[in-house]
Amino acid sequence: EIPRRLFGLARNIENGGSVTIVATCLINTGSRMDQLIFEEFKGTGNSELVLDRTLAEARIFPAIDIPASGTRKEAILYSDEHNHGLATLRRVLSSYSTRGAMESLFKLLTKYPDNAEFLESMSASQ
Incomplete structure (x- = not known):
């Protein structure tokens, strides 16, 4: 919930604006949690x-x-x-x-x- 609210922050800025977030995600670690986080956010960015x-x-x-x-x-x-x-x-x-x-x-x-x-x-x- 918190990451989604953070990514949607730019829509709530008074008088418009934008938020640029640069993030990394480590995958293929063998951790199910890492994979779930990756799958949740894959495709939400403008550029990958x-x-x-x-x-x-x-x-x-x-x-x-x-x-x-x-x-x-x-x-x-x-x-x-x-x-x-x-x-x-x-x-x-x-x-x-x-x-x-x-x-x-x-x-x-x-x-x-x-x-x-x-x-x-x-x-x-x-």
Whole structure:
């Protein structure tokens, strides 16, 4: 009950406003309680960044599980062209293992001077 009230706090601020909460949740610990807490709050945030232990153990950083990570309103953050590029990138990377996806992304990123050109090239390759 208390966490839900805390997350709903922004709706009750006089004259509007927002509350930003950055939280972490450790899973796969073997603890039923950890899993229940995770299941309760999964999907309640606007953005989820999922880290991958196997990437971290292989010293591949950032150790991000790309297919499992994302934001709910990605479409309003980018232009149509960049959204097409992101969709293409996600489709391509989803066919790789987590490690293969990160390694491929690193290789692709080195070919472009900035993210905008990278996403435009991904959009054009559709």
